[in-house]
Amino acid sequence: xxxxxxxGGIGGARFLRGLKQAAPDADxxxxxxxxxxxxxxxxxxxxxxxxxxxxxxxxxxEEQGWGRSDETFHVKSELxxxxxxxxxxxxxxxxxxxxxxxxxxxxxxxxxxxxxEALCARWKPGVRLLPMSDDRVxxxxxxxxxxxxxxxxxxxxxxxxxxxxxxxxVVPVGAEQAAPAPGVLEAIGEADVVLFPPSxxxxxxxxxxxxxxxxxxxxxxxxxxxxxxxIVGDAPVRxxxxxxxxxxxxxxxxxxxxRHYGSGLLDGWLVDTTDADRVGxxxxxxxxxxxxxxxxxDVDAAAAMAREALALAEEVRA
Amino acid sequence: xxxxxxxGGIGGARFLRGLKQAAPDADxxxxxxxxxxxxxxxxxxxxxxxxxxxxxxxxxxEEQGWGRSDETFHVKSELxxxxxxxxxxxxxxxxxxxxxxxxxxxxxxxxxxxxxEALCARWKPGVRLLPMSDDRVxxxxxxxxxxxxxxxxxxxxxxxxxxxxxxxxVVPVGAEQAAPAPGVLEAIGEADVVLFPPSxxxxxxxxxxxxxxxxxxxxxxxxxxxxxxxIVGDAPVRxxxxxxxxxxxxxxxxxxxxRHYGSGLLDGWLVDTTDADRVGxxxxxxxxxxxxxxxxxDVDAAAAMAREALALAEEVRA
Numbered sequence: 224x225x226x227x228x229x230x231g232g233i234g235g236a237r238f239l240r241g242l243k244q245a246a247p248d249a250d251x252x253x254x255x256x257x258x259x260x261x262x263x264x265x266x267x268x269x270x271x272x273x274x275x276x277x278x279x280x281x282x283x284x285e286e287q288g289w290g291r292s293d294e295t296f297h298v299k300s301e302l303x304x305x306x307x308x309x310x311x312x313x314x315x316x317x318x319x320x321x322x323x324x325x326x327x328x329x330x331x332x333x334x335x336x337x338x339x340e341a342l343c344a345r346w347k348p349g350v351r352l353l354p355m356s357d358d359r360v361x362x363x364x365x366x367x368x369x370x371x372x373x374x375x376x377x378x379x380x381x382x383x384x385x386x387x388x389x390x391x392x393v394v395p396v397g398a399e400q401a402a403p404a405p406g407v408l409e410a411i412g413e414a415d416v417v418l419f420p421p422s423x424x425x426x427x428x429x430x431x432x433x434x435x436x437x438x439x440x441x442x443x444x445x446x447x448x449x450x451x452x453x454i455v456g457d458a459p460v461r462x463x464x465x466x467x468x469x470x471x472x473x474x475x476x477x478x479x480x481x482r483h484y485g486s487g488l489l490d491g492w493l494v495d496t497t498d499a500d501r502v503g504x505x506x507x508x509x510x511x512x513x514x515x516x517x518x519x520x521d522v523d524a525a526a527a528m529a530r531e532a533l534a535l536a537e538e539v540r541a
Numbered sequence: 542x543x544x545x546x547x548x549g550g551i552g553g554a555r556f557l558r559g560l561k562q563a564a565p566d567a568d569x570x571x572x573x574x575x576x577x578x579x580x581x582x583x584x585x586x587x588x589x590x591x592x593x594x595x596x597x598x599x600x601x602x603e604e605q606g607w608g609r610s611d612e613t614f615h616v617k618s619e620l621x622x623x624x625x626x627x628x629x630x631x632x633x634x635x636x637x638x639x640x641x642x643x644x645x646x647x648x649x650x651x652x653x654x655x656x657x658e659a660l661c662a663r664w665k666p667g668v669r670l671l672p673m674s675d676d677r678v679x680x681x682x683x684x685x686x687x688x689x690x691x692x693x694x695x696x697x698x699x700x701x702x703x704x705x706x707x708x709x710x711v712v713p714v715g716a717e718q719a720a721p722a723p724g725v726l727e728a729i730g731e732a733d734v735v736l737f738p739p740s741x742x743x744x745x746x747x748x749x750x751x752x753x754x755x756x757x758x759x760x761x762x763x764x765x766x767x768x769x770x771x772i773v774g775d776a777p778v779r780x781x782x783x784x785x786x787x788x789x790x791x792x793x794x795x796x797x798x799x800r801h802y803g804s805g806l807l808d809g810w811l812v813d814t815t816d817a818d819r820v821g822x823x824x825x826x827x828x829x830x831x832x833x834x835x836x837x838x839d840v841d842a843a844a845a846m847a848r849e850a851l852a853l854a855e856e857v858r859a
Contacts, residue, residue, distance in 0.1 A: 265645035295615055301638030305663050307645070316634045319641075320619030327583035327625070345623050 224249045226533075227414040227441075228350075231256045231427025232271040233288035233461060234453055234519070236278035238420035241525025243279070243349055246533060251350040252410040254437070256422075257335065258355075258362035258395045258430035261378045263312055264302060266322040267329055270378070271427065272339055272354060273321060280346025282317075288461075291317040311383040336404040353410070355431045358401035362426050364470070365392040377426055386463035390470035393425055398433040403440075411440040416536040418529075419450030419489070421460060421517065424480050425467040432488075442488050447536035449491035450484060451528060452477035455517055456497045478504035486510050491535040493517060493528070511539055542567045544851075545732040546668075549574045549745025550589040551606035551779060552771055552837070554596035556738035559843025561597070561667055564851065569668040570728040572755070574740075575653065576673075576680035576713045576748035579696045581630055582620060584640040585647055588696070589745065590657055590672060591639060598664025600635075606779075609635040629701040654722040671728070673749045676719035680744055682788070683710040695744055704781035708788035711743055716751040721758075729758040734854040736847075737768030737807070739778060739835060742798050743785040750806075760806050765854035767809035768802060769846060770795035773835055774815045796822035804828050809853040811835060811846070829857055 226249050228239060239253060256271045270289065277283040277291060284290045294315035303310050314322070321342060328338040334357035343352050362377035366388050374394070380386060411417065422428050428450075432438040441448055454477045459465055465475035473483045477494035478501040484492075486509035494501050495517035505512035513535055519525040544567050546557060557571060574589045588607065595601040595609060602608045612633035621628050632640070639660060646656040652675040661670050680695035684706050692712070698704060729735065740746050750756040759766055772795045777783055783793035791801045795812040796819040802810075804827035812819050813835035823830035831853055837843040 264641050265648050266641070295613060295634065297613055297634040298616065298638045298641065301635045302642065305638065305642050305660065307642050316613065316615040316637075317619045319634075319637065320616045320623065323582050323584070323616070323637075324620065324623050324625050330583050342623065 225410075225413055225415045226251045227410050227417045228253050229256075229417070229419055229422070229428050229431045230254070230271065230275055231422030232259075232274040235271070235420045235422040235427065236275045236283070237288070237519045237525050238451065238529065239275060239350060240278055240522050241519065241527070242418070242529040244522055244526040245529035252406070252414070253350045253352045254355050254407055254410070254431055255352055256355060256427045256430050258360045258398070258426065259377050259381070260359075260361065261312070261376060263309070263314065263322075264307065266319070266326045268314070268322050269325065269335070269339075269354070272352065273318070275352055276343055276346045276348055279348030279350060280343075282346060291315055294318065309383070312378060334404070336406070351406070351410070353406050354404050355407065355437065356401040356434050357404045358397060360395050360397040360401050360430065360434070362430055363394050363396050364390045364467070365394070366390060381463070386466040390466050393467050393470045395430045395433045398430065399435065401434045403434055403436050408436060408440050411437070411444055414444060414446055416446055416533065417441050417444065417448040418532055418536075419448070419484070421451040421453035421519075423453060423462060423464045423467065424473075424483060425464070425471055429471075438488065447490045447539040448488060449493070449532045449536045449539065450481070450489055451493045451517060451532060452480055452495065452498070454480055455495040460518065477501050478508075481505045481510050481512070482508045490539040491532075493531055493535060511535065543728075543731055543733045544569045545728050545735045546571050547574075547735070547737055547740070547746050547749045548572070548589065548593055549740030550577075550592040553589070553738040553740040553745065554593045554601070555606070555837045555843050556769065556847065557593060557668060558596055558840050559837065559845070560736070560847040562840055562844040563847035570724070570732070571668045571670045572673050572725055572728070572749055573670055574673060574745045574748050576678045576716070576744060577695050577699070578677075578679065579630070579694060581627070581632065581640075582625065584637070584644045586632070586640050587643065587653070587657075587672070590670065591636070593670055594661055594664045594666055597666030597668060598661075600664060608633055612636065627701070630696060652722070654724070669724075669728070671724050672722050673725065673755065674719040674752050675722045676715060678713050678715040678719050678748065678752070680748055681712050681714050682708045682785070683712070684708060699781070704784040708784050711785050711788045713748045713751045716748065717753065719752045721752055721754050726754060726758045729755070729762055732762060732764055734764055734851065735759050735762065735766040736850055736854075737766070737802070739769045739771035739837075741771060741780060741782045741785065742791075742801060743782070743789055747789075756806065765808045765857040766806060767811070767850045767854045767857065768799070768807055769811045769835060769850055770798055770813065770816070772798055773813040778836065795819050796826075799823045799828050799830070800826045808857040809850075811849055811853060829853065
């Protein structure tokens with residue numbers, strides 16, 4: 224079975240670990256969000272790609288869900304001693320090596336997809352990890368700070384401000400001019416099922432879908448497209464997805480997110496058992512829906528979710 | 542008193558620490574060798590400038606004489622895990638931060654001299670540290686490897702091969718087109734004395750002198766120019782200077798190095814007490830010479846050497 228998964232960071236990575244356990248023989252292609260990529264200290268940092276790579280490759284800091292295990296922060300503290308920031312972005316020493324290799328390869332002319340493949344040659348994530356695009360896309364968030372409207376990098380909004388102010392707009396700058404990375408459309412075209420993990424529907428999956436051609440390829444693939452709600456009990460399971468959902472005029476409910484994707488794209492949707500009362504709303508929108516436990520407390524729980532998603536896909540197909 | 546010092550790495554840095562103790566009120570400008578600079582992992586590394594900066598700023602690994610104290614090597618080991626080398630060049634995590642800041646500033650358009658000044662704003666070395674040039678100069682060494690004549694980067698010769706094969710030629714590539722960095726010629730023109738520490742006469746001081754205008758400015762300054770022999774008892778005090786001296790046809794003796802600089806440039810020369818029998822040779826070449834202890838066993842010993850150098854300069858002047 225060929226499975227295509229659109230993934231953001233922590234939620235996507237943990238779901239993928241479950242999916243690998245649930246479908247050990249599947250051929251999994253991950254289309255990773257690069258809209259939250261950022262240049263820091265002259266280095267190209269791809270937080271979502273790395274979270275997937277480290278999580279599936281066994282190098283992740285399990286507790287925080289991002290960054291490397293057994294990490295130290297000497298480079299960062301020295302940069303701070305030079306007065307060079309930002310200090311709000313937590314890059315560890317081991318993690319720096321990834322960004323140094325990536326930046327060096329990009330500087331030598333390799334596209335991000337080739338760089339990602341080279342990095343994965345070490346991590347062996349057990350999936351094919353593709354960036355959504357080799358072109359630069361950078362998610363900006365419009366906010367009002369000190370009475371002034373400004374567009375800031377998503378990471379500044381998410382990590383520095385902890386989404387503490389309202390997002391007035393979320394714009395994947397450059398997406399319109401971006402092309403899907405080599406292999407992305409082909410993987411979608413050859414997929415037996417497409418899954419949306421419980422990643423952020425706006426700044427993760429939404430950004431991937433904003434790359435011209437990807438949404439259309441999924442809608443036209445003629446295979447089941449099943450998603451898992453990142454909203455449980457009207458609140459994001461992790462992160463601050465409600466803030467960016469509000470910016471695009473979507474309520475923070477499991478049903479509203481499904482309707483946001485829409486029945487033209489989504490065939491099936493899993494909501495958490497606490498949101499069982501939303502199933503009717505979703506089905507009324509033409510999307511088949513089931514209520515199952517959606518808390519990824521461990522790999523087994525994530526695997527159970529993946530099995531439910533694949534079962535719903537088969538139901539849709541039949 | 543205004544003192545200009547031409548410096549390579551460890552020998553120059555340790556001498557400078559002694560000079561600062563010997564002449565605490567002096568205004569010291571250091572012209573640092575950049576011929577052994579190297580791009581590693583896409584980062585610009587300036588070993589000699591950093592050794593001076595770290596040594597005078599209190600951040601040096603005292604035992605090995607280069608690199609940072611209290612150092613860890615996580616970035617490097619991760620780079621190796623990615624299969625990215627070279628592994629023979631020892632960059633520690635704290636040291637990486639310096640190269641990241643430097644590379645980022647150079648990428649933003651600042652010349653190396655401005656970058657060096659910015660880095661020194663943190664380290665406060667107590668001297669004005671200038672790179673010999675803002676232009677790229679890279680010392681290459683011609684060697685015969687596996688029966689084939691090749692030109693390799695000085696660092697590859699020095700660090701990877703440990704100078705284990707004969708150097709057939711030493712070429713400061715780019716030096717002819719390089720201009721002295723801003724402030725270099727001015728500092729020489731305003732100096733009361735110019736000192737050559739016991740740095741490598743070929744690949745450190747020789748490279749600085751190869752930048753058009755520097756040798757001439759020193760020769761024409763009309764102030765005492767005094768050097769200290771890096772050769773003691775016909776062998777280099779540290780490093781493998783004999784190998785590169787042979788490449789330029791100079792014997793590894795304290796007297797031969799003085800003659801190599803020549804009386805047109807050098808007014809005074811200090812040899813070690815064990816080389817007292819060479820004093821006559823040097824004076825016969827028109828260079829005033831004294832035999833004094835030249836082993837920099839500690840800062841006090843380096844300070845005593847600096848005092849001897851300054852005393853010889855006054856003798857020359859009088």
